[in-house]
Amino acid sequence: MNTLFGEKKEGATKIVLKSVDEYPEAPVSLGTTLSNFTGDWRTFIPVIDDDKCVKCYICWKFCPEPAIFIREDGYVGVDYDYCKGCGICANECPTKAITMEKEEK
Amino acid sequence: MEYKPVRKVVSGNYAAAYAVKHARVEVVAAYPITPQTSIIEKIAEFIANGEIDNIQYVPVESEHSAMAASIGASATGARAFTATSAQGLALMHEMLHWAAGARLPIVMVDVNRAMAPPWSVWDDQTDSLSQRDTGWMQFYAENNQEVYDGVLMAFKIAETVNLPAMVIESAFILSHTYDVVEMIPQELVDEFLPPRKPLYTLTDFDNPISVGALGTPNDYYEFRYKLAKAMEDAKKVIHEVGKEFGERFGRDYSQMIELYRTEDADFVFMGMGSLMGTVKQAVDVLREEGYKVGAAKVRWFRPFPSEELYELAKDVQAIAVLDRNFSFGQEGILFNEAKGVLYNTDAKPLMKNYIVGLGGRDFTVNDVRKIAENMKAIIDKGELDVEVDWYHLKR
Numbered sequence: 001m002n003t004l005f006g007e008k009k010e011g012a013t014k015i016v017l018k019s020v021d022e023y024p025e026a027p028v029s030l031g032t033t034l035s036n037f038t039g040d041w042r043t044f045i046p047v048i049d050d051d052k053c054v055k056c057y058i059c060w061k062f063c064p065e066p067a068i069f070i071r072e073d074g075y076v077g078v079d080y081d082y083c084k085g086c087g088i089c090a091n092e093c094p095t096k097a098i099t100m101e102k103e104e105k
Numbered sequence: 106m107e108y109k110p111v112r113k114v115v116s117g118n119y120a121a122a123y124a125v126k127h128a129r130v131e132v133v134a135a136y137p138i139t140p141q142t143s144i145i146e147k148i149a150e151f152i153a154n155g156e157i158d159n160i161q162y163v164p165v166e167s168e169h170s171a172m173a174a175s176i177g178a179s180a181t182g183a184r185a186f187t188a189t190s191a192q193g194l195a196l197m198h199e200m201l202h203w204a205a206g207a208r209l210p211i212v213m214v215d216v217n218r219a220m221a222p223p224w225s226v227w228d229d230q231t232d233s234l235s236q237r238d239t240g241w242m243q244f245y246a247e248n249n250q251e252v253y254d255g256v257l258m259a260f261k262i263a264e265t266v267n268l269p270a271m272v273i274e275s276a277f278i279l280s281h282t283y284d285v286v287e288m289i290p291q292e293l294v295d296e297f298l299p300p301r302k303p304l305y306t307l308t309d310f311d312n313p314i315s316v317g318a319l320g321t322p323n324d325y326y327e328f329r330y331k332l333a334k335a336m337e338d339a340k341k342v343i344h345e346v347g348k349e350f351g352e353r354f355g356r357d358y359s360q361m362i363e364l365y366r367t368e369d370a371d372f373v374f375m376g377m378g379s380l381m382g383t384v385k386q387a388v389d390v391l392r393e394e395g396y397k398v399g400a401a402k403v404r405w406f407r408p409f410p411s412e413e414l415y416e417l418a419k420d421v422q423a424i425a426v427l428d429r430n431f432s433f434g435q436e437g438i439l440f441n442e443a444k445g446v447l448y449n450t451d452a453k454p455l456m457k458n459y460i461v462g463l464g465g466r467d468f469t470v471n472d473v474r475k476i477a478e479n480m481k482a483i484i485d486k487g488e489l490d491v492e493v494d495w496y497h498l499k500r
Contacts, residue, residue: 017324023324023327023328023331026267026305027318027324
């Protein structure tokens with residue numbers, strides 16, 4: 001996946017531990033974002049309408065995670081592994097190209 | 106190398122400082138508080154005199170920071186130590202959870218001191234027992250020798266099970282009173298206590314980790330179970346390390362409850378810490394006078410020696426639990442725990458709680474005799490007069 005700052009690190013896979021024996025002795029590493037996808041926490045998901053997007057990148061600038069990246073075609077995309085659904089992007093978007101929708105899981 | 110102890114006359118606090126030196130502790134972060142101060146002063150003196158090298162002494166601005174710094178040090182893989190008392194320990198409380206939760210084998214000496222108000226600097230176990238549920242192991246020393254031995258063993262046990270441990274000594278009764286302590290030559294301590302092998306380290310840059318990260322409801326529960334199991338496993342490790350200590354240095358700590366003349370005892374006195382030195386002496390006197398009594402000294406309060414208590418309770422008619430502490434709204438803390446352990450067993454000795462020595466109130470052999478007379482009357486009658494007896498109260 002291309003982002004403005006290069007490739008998203010390969011091998012980022014969510015670790016799902018099914019039994020207590022699989023857990024490490026101490027609560028370390030599990031908390032790294034390579035295995036702990038904070039996008040899990042999301043209730044509302046940003047949906048981007050490319051037709052309304054004017055490529056101002058204000059959403060990219062304001063995203064606190066940062067889960068918004070700039071696609072090769074110049075429009076913006078969302079890294080849903082890490083987007084917590086805070087809605088700041090939708091709030092800041094001057095053309096209302098981003099809407100927050102309830103996510104069905 | 107043959108074991109030839111080096112005998113020194115030291116206070117309990119100096120015994121702790123010597124143990125820190127011999128354990129080759131790498132980081133000491135501490136804040137002074139009476140009656141703990143002379144521990145860290147002595148360590149600072151060792152460092153200033155060049156008697157210890159490869160150690161970082163971090164003078165911090167509060168006990169909360171002392172524990173925070175110890176946690177940071179321990180997370181890098183270093184052997185970390187701190188010491189405190191009473192209000193200082195209370196100020197550390199939040200950080201104690203962080204240390205145990207992250208499974209860091211920090212060793213701390215807590216000099217038992219009464220909680221204020223009224224302001225007090227004297228002996229009382231309520232400060233350490235208030236930290237019962239933080240996930241720290243707790244060892245109660247009876248004398249200066251046990252302070253020294255306790256610190257060395259605590260490091261070995263803590264680093265085996267990856268849990269922090271408190272070694273607890275009595276304010277002034279031990280901390281500032283001088284006694285002969287047999288110290289172990291450095292080479293033999295090194296054999297007993299090799300360098301720490303950490304579970305993980307923050308300074309392994311090829312394998313970066315995050316410590317103290319978020320645990321969602323999906324993961325938190327499992328880590329609590331792991332911690333609970335480590336506490337349970339610690340009992341076996343305590344037994345093994347205590348036994349090894351006995352084989353190497355002649356003082357056996359394999360039992361979590363030390364039994365003194367309990368074989369044919371009708372009833373026993375149970376308690377923790379320096380109190381039990383007096384009780385053991387009283388047992389000798391009472392035996393001369395015809396009482397069939399014994400003493401059961403609880404060395405490790407966490408993990409709690411449930412199995413050993415059950416074995417003891419099977420063979421006696423009654424147990425007098427001496428608590429130098431109190432849980433307000435209930436009863437003495439050791440009494441409460443001991444009764445709880447025995448509820449689902451067949452052993453049902455009469456159990457009475459004596460609240461003694463709070464805030465440094467003197468507790469003597471004569472007091473133990475009076476308690477023995479009271480216990481005998483209870484056993485003859487077959488029922489308790491009161492369950493919780495505020496023994497010293499001016500009536």
